[in-house]
Amino acid sequence: MAALAKVVPLMDLESRRLFWVKRFEICRQISKLAPEGQELRYLSLHAARTRTINNARDAYQKGDMAKLESILSGFERNNNGFFRRILSEIAPFLGEARLAVDLYCGPGLFTRELKKIVPAVFGIELVADLAHQASKFGKIEVFHGSPNEVLKNMGDWHVDAITSIRGFLHSPWDERVEALRESSKALNAGGKLICVEMLREDVPTGRRHNPGTWYWYIAEYQSVLSEFNLTLEHVSDTINNEGDPCRVLVFVKH
Numbered sequence: 001m002a003a004l005a006k007v008v009p010l011m012d013l014e015s016r017r018l019f020w021v022k023r024f025e026i027c028r029q030i031s032k033l034a035p036e037g038q039e040l041r042y043l044s045l046h047a048a049r050t051r052t053i054n055n056a057r058d059a060y061q062k063g064d065m066a067k068l069e070s071i072l073s074g075f076e077r078n079n080n081g082f083f084r085r086i087l088s089e090i091a092p093f094l095g096e097a098r099l100a101v102d103l104y105c106g107p108g109l110f111t112r113e114l115k116k117i118v119p120a121v122f123g124i125e126l127v128a129d130l131a132h133q134a135s136k137f138g139k140i141e142v143f144h145g146s147p148n149e150v151l152k153n154m155g156d157w158h159v160d161a162i163t164s165i166r167g168f169l170h171s172p173w174d175e176r177v178e179a180l181r182e183s184s185k186a187l188n189a190g191g192k193l194i195c196v197e198m199l200r201e202d203v204p205t206g207r208r209h210n211p212g213t214w215y216w217y218i219a220e221y222q223s224v225l226s227e228f229n230l231t232l233e234h235v236s237d238t239i240n241n242e243g244d245p246c247r248v249l250v251f252v253k254h
């Protein structure tokens, strides 16, 4: 029988922002060790699982550089395979896309990959300093804020694609529905909404399982997005992301 997920109270946006700021502070500390030109590599740990970040912090505090390097390389290998698989899944759907937004972009590593197939891409990130560092070291344009606010303020922008990689699952129900509604408004007809995250059958829907993580099943996405004129066009096979089973969902705007 599947283990029951731990259910803990919801955090408001400010508490969650502080949670992500704290994670970034650890990565920022570690990144002080980064040789020039490798800062982004160290900052990328911000998008890792909490266990990976804690291991990196312990290695850093013990001055165990060999261990830190092995953790960094492991996460880099994970990202390389993960992003390669995502790009190969979504490229056939983005042939005409000229402008894309990467929500919850973090250090912007995926945002940079997306630029290989879409000419203009910008990111949205909640942690101000991370948004700044991603722009500085990743050479990408990043807006600071919650996707809901930033998308609302985009006014008349019409984009061809919106991506959320390991992103939407960090918002509880109302905030995620709002982000999906704003995403739909920002998309051109025929535009694509791409959602990549852990989709597990053994975690009750809508439950918080890890700090700051709320799971939905594919059916939840379909039912909410159909209200916003978005239809599911493609579901990938399972992709391994640090041991978590992720899938790529592609929705099309009508």
Ligand SMILES: C[S@@+](CC[C@H](N)C(=O)[O-])C[C@H]1O[C@@H](n2cnc3c(N)ncnc32)[C@H](O)[C@@H]1O
Pocket: 016, 020, 046, 047, 048, 103, 104, 105, 106, 107, 108, 109, 110, 124, 125, 126, 127, 130, 145, 146, 147, 164, 165, 166, 167, 170, 171
């Ligand atoms: C797991 S990371 C994923 C980063 C990136 N998409 C990747 O896959 O490498 C999740 C990111 O979402 C950001 N985040 C969390 N909650 C957010 C919110 N409500 N609005 C905007 N960003 C948020 C975090 O700061 C973090 O950078």
